[in-house]
Amino acid sequence: MTEQKSPCCTESNPGFIELDAYIDSLKIDPIDPERKEKLIMTLHKAQSIFGYLPAEVQKFIANRFAVSHAHVSGVISFYNYFTTTPKGKTKISICMGTACYVNGANKILQDFENALGIKAGQVTPDGRFSIETLRCVGACVLAPVVLVNDHVYGKVKQGQAEKIIEEYLVEYGEKVEEQ
Amino acid sequence: MITLTIDGKEVSVPEGSTILEAARALNLKIPTLCYLDLEKIHYKNQVASCRVCVVEVEGRRNLAPACATPVTPGMKVTTNSKRVLLARRKNLELIISNHPFTCLTCAKSTECELQAMAWEYDVQVKYPNGERMHHKKDLSSAALYRDPDKCIMCRRCETMCNEVQTVGALTAFGRGFSTIVAPAEKNLIVDSPCVYCGQCVSVCPTGALTGHSYINHVWNALFDPTKKVVVQVAPAVRVALGEEFGYPAGEIVTGKMVSGLRKLGFDAVFDTTFGADLTIIEEGTEIIQRLTTNENLPILTSCCPGWINFIRYYYPSLEYMPSTTKSPQQMTGAIIKSYYAEKMGWDPKDIVVVSIMPCIAKKYEASLPNQESYGVRDVDYSLTTRELAKILKEGSVDLRYIEEEDFDSPLGESTGAGIIFGATGGVLEAALRSVYELVTKKTLENVDFVALRGLEGAHEAIVDLGDRKIRVAAVSGLGNARQILDKVVSGEEKFDVIEIMACPGGCINGGGQPYTKDRDVVLQKRMESLYQIDREDTLRKSHQNPEVLALYKNFLGEPGGHKAHELLHVENFDASVMSEWEHN
Numbered sequence: 001m002t003e004q005k006s007p008c009c010t011e012s013n014p015g016f017i018e019l020d021a022y023i024d025s026l027k028i029d030p031i032d033p034e035r036k037e038k039l040i041m042t043l044h045k046a047q048s049i050f051g052y053l054p055a056e057v058q059k060f061i062a063n064r065f066a067v068s069h070a071h072v073s074g075v076i077s078f079y080n081y082f083t084t085t086p087k088g089k090t091k092i093s094i095c096m097g098t099a100c101y102v103n104g105a106n107k108i109l110q111d112f113e114n115a116l117g118i119k120a121g122q123v124t125p126d127g128r129f130s131i132e133t134l135r136c137v138g139a140c141v142l143a144p145v146v147l148v149n150d151h152v153y154g155k156v157k158q159g160q161a162e163k164i165i166e167e168y169l170v171e172y173g174e175k176v177e178e179q
Numbered sequence: 180m181i182t183l184t185i186d187g188k189e190v191s192v193p194e195g196s197t198i199l200e201a202a203r204a205l206n207l208k209i210p211t212l213c214y215l216d217l218e219k220i221h222y223k224n225q226v227a228s229c230r231v232c233v234v235e236v237e238g239r240r241n242l243a244p245a246c247a248t249p250v251t252p253g254m255k256v257t258t259n260s261k262r263v264l265l266a267r268r269k270n271l272e273l274i275i276s277n278h279p280f281t282c283l284t285c286a287k288s289t290e291c292e293l294q295a296m297a298w299e300y301d302v303q304v305k306y307p308n309g310e311r312m313h314h315k316k317d318l319s320s321a322a323l324y325r326d327p328d329k330c331i332m333c334r335r336c337e338t339m340c341n342e343v344q345t346v347g348a349l350t351a352f353g354r355g356f357s358t359i360v361a362p363a364e365k366n367l368i369v370d371s372p373c374v375y376c377g378q379c380v381s382v383c384p385t386g387a388l389t390g391h392s393y394i395n396h397v398w399n400a401l402f403d404p405t406k407k408v409v410v411q412v413a414p415a416v417r418v419a420l421g422e423e424f425g426y427p428a429g430e431i432v433t434g435k436m437v438s439g440l441r442k443l444g445f446d447a448v449f450d451t452t453f454g455a456d457l458t459i460i461e462e463g464t465e466i467i468q469r470l471t472t473n474e475n476l477p478i479l480t481s482c483c484p485g486w487i488n489f490i491r492y493y494y495p496s497l498e499y500m501p502s503t504t505k506s507p508q509q510m511t512g513a514i515i516k517s518y519y520a521e522k523m524g525w526d527p528k529d530i531v532v533v534s535i536m537p538c539i540a541k542k543y544e545a546s547l548p549n550q551e552s553y554g555v556r557d558v559d560y561s562l563t564t565r566e567l568a569k570i571l572k573e574g575s576v577d578l579r580y581i582e583e584e585d586f587d588s589p590l591g592e593s594t595g596a597g598i599i600f601g602a603t604g605g606v607l608e609a610a611l612r613s614v615y616e617l618v619t620k621k622t623l624e625n626v627d628f629v630a631l632r633g634l635e636g637a638h639e640a641i642v643d644l645g646d647r648k649i650r651v652a653a654v655s656g657l658g659n660a661r662q663i664l665d666k667v668v669s670g671e672e673k674f675d676v677i678e679i680m681a682c683p684g685g686c687i688n689g690g691g692q693p694y695t696k697d698r699d700v701v702l703q704k705r706m707e708s709l710y711q712i713d714r715e716d717t718l719r720k721s722h723q724n725p726e727v728l729a730l731y732k733n734f735l736g737e738p739g740g741h742k743a744h745e746l747l748h749v750e751n752f753d754a755s756v757m758s759e760w761e762h763n
Contacts, residue, residue, distance in 0.1 A: 029515055055363075056363060058363070058364075067370070068341060068346075068347020068348070068363070069347070069372075070341075070347050070348060070349055070350035070351070070362055070364040070371070070372075071341070071347065071350055072363070073349030073352065073363035074351050074352055074363075077352045077353045078353070078354045084364065098676040105194050156408070165393070
């Protein structure tokens with residue numbers, strides 16, 4: 001699954017040049033055991049460039065740090081922030097913080113999952129939508145809260161998911177057929 | 180020196196020592212599970228994850244892990260208070276509560292460190308109801324078998340794989356309860372850089388990492404009346420198998436092993452050492468050719484499939500360096516199914532060749548698409564020394580009570596040179612004994628190249644071949660191999676011949692050898708026994724093996740000739756093999 005080359009990460013992608021230059025600036029000494037301390041900041045940088053950390057990016061970093069791919073993968077797997085799956089063009093984030101949760105955020109999440117046919121952490125096959133969960137966004141008064149890209153939807157009710165998705169489909173220039 | 184008190188006894192140990200080391204100086208046994216120190220091969224796992232070695236330190240609120248707590252002056256330690264014993268038991272119970280209760284059928288049963296400790300500590304957990312981890316078993320390779328549910332997160336395998344072998348196939352993936360020790364991205368082992376050296380298996384305290392078993396395949400072949408089943412045994416097996424039958428480490432059980440195998444019903448019992456002698460003739464020829472033309476140096480040995488996998492993955496640009504000779508296992512198989520088959524009037528397709536190896540990577544090697552001759556597999560099944568012990572026991576053979584017998588002819592004839600293949604430096608020494616005589620046309624009086632012997636990771640020597648002096652090295656352990664290869668690539672060091680073995684110490688320490696708790700001592704004994712067999716052998720140079728000479732005279736023709744190339748050489752970097760290794 002992770003082996004498939006995504007268009008973002010072919011070697012001609014300018015992102016690799018940027019990442020390479022960034023790692024150059026860290027002046028990694030391949031035999032210094034402390035070089036691993038710079039790995040996490042490099043992963044942050046890489047994720048900001050590519051949006052996620054696919055195997056090709058991990059191996060690129062592993063090579064530059066003279067560590068194994070397994071090591072890089074292990075570090076990534078430890079931190080929730082890092083993701084190895086690409087995000088959709090439209091990123092739907094459902095807040096699972098305490099206030100949202102007690103106001104039924106899990107049901108809202110299910111709604112979105114059912115509507116798009118994917119689970120939290122996944123992206124639709126056409127790359128348009130991804131769902132993820134996050135912790136408190138600081139808008140508890142609006143609980144339950146859904147973030148779509150940077151737009152906040154408050155007091156989301158069950159059944160509203162499809163309407164929200166529709167708004168973005170319209171943006172893609174597609175009317176949704178009435179069923 | 181730092182002085183402290185443990186259980187009321189005073190002890191002085193060097194600064195930086197741990198409580199565990201200080202206790203051992205007093206002959207006090209503190210139990211350990213995740214901790215492992217193999218000094219000779221520079222392996223130390225000290226992650227303090229199992230908490231079985233906890234002790235009470237006066238003035239300290241919580242219990243301290245003895246394996247990772249440095250001593251301080253005046254420290255007062257108690258190793259067996261009620262609090263300590265209860266905590267140890269509880270920690271063990273917690274580990275066991277997330278461990279399958281399948282000991283009866285587990286490949287590691289009776290050798291499992293967790294099982295032994297549960298017994299010692301009288302752990303009384305019933306089948307626990309709590310949450311348990313469930314991961315898929317990894318059966319993807321022909322060699323290594325991973326059952327992550329049996330993993331206790333000791334991280335010994337990771338330390339071996341990453342720090343000693345520098346293979347970097349394993350990592351702790353995820354966090355908390357869902358952590359799993361696995362290849363990058365939780366991939367299958369075939370999609371990782373794993374070279375199947377099996378050193379992780381040799382340090383795994385439980386059955387989480389073992390080798391693939393082919394015992395049933397072998398029984399099926401033995402009970403199939405249409406098959407001729409021929410077995411070959413590697414040099415390092417005969418000095419380790421005895422341990423499985425209660426003999427002291429290093430006991431030489433060659434004759435008993437041969438008669439045991441015959442009792443199981445094998446149609447012929449051959450010696451891979453014959454193939455080792457044959458390897459020397461072919462590889463020696465190649466060495467002399469490369470020295471003569473001064474091209475493609477250094478030549479690297481190709482007997483060890485773990486090492487060949489390592490160069491395939493990490494140094495594919497050096498593909499011209501390793502010798503093209505097949506390993507002794509594959510050569511012996513190829514000759515059984517050609518020369519011996521012809522001699523016996525057997526159809527090669529009806530022959531099943533079983534090899535007994537101290538190794539897990541040999542299973543992988545035997546399964547490779549290009550390891551065949553004239554359309555038949557060179558070797559059908561490869562069993563480890565441990566599997567041999569099992570199959571003998573299942574077949575009602577107790578080594579202690581059987582007579583010694585000799586290998587069958589002609590592939591039972593061997594020399595001391597072939598025998599020492601089982602220890603690091605042995606292949607190189609054997610090659611030098613022959614190359615020296617073939618190049619200088621003089622008799623080598625003292626055949627012992629002692630500078631190349633010993634369990635240390637690297638040895639080197641300069642050998643005078645008359646016209647030229649050659650610089651040779653023998654390296655064991657893949658981390659050491661990486662060091663020397665990097666120097667060769669950078670041009671910092673120049674060698675003519677380098678022997679490389681994946682396992683530290685060579686095949687005597689292979690991933691298929693009997694498990695041992697006292698590895699440093701056991702390895703030394705196994706190694707000494709190989710050199711003893713060599714010393715007591717009347718023939719000590721491969722090119723004096725009469726059956727090998729007869730094989731060339733009657734069947735193969737010239738060493739390095741056409742037929743020899745068809746049967747005894749292989750493209751190690753063949754596309755059919757490399758496709759698997761090119762994922763970086």
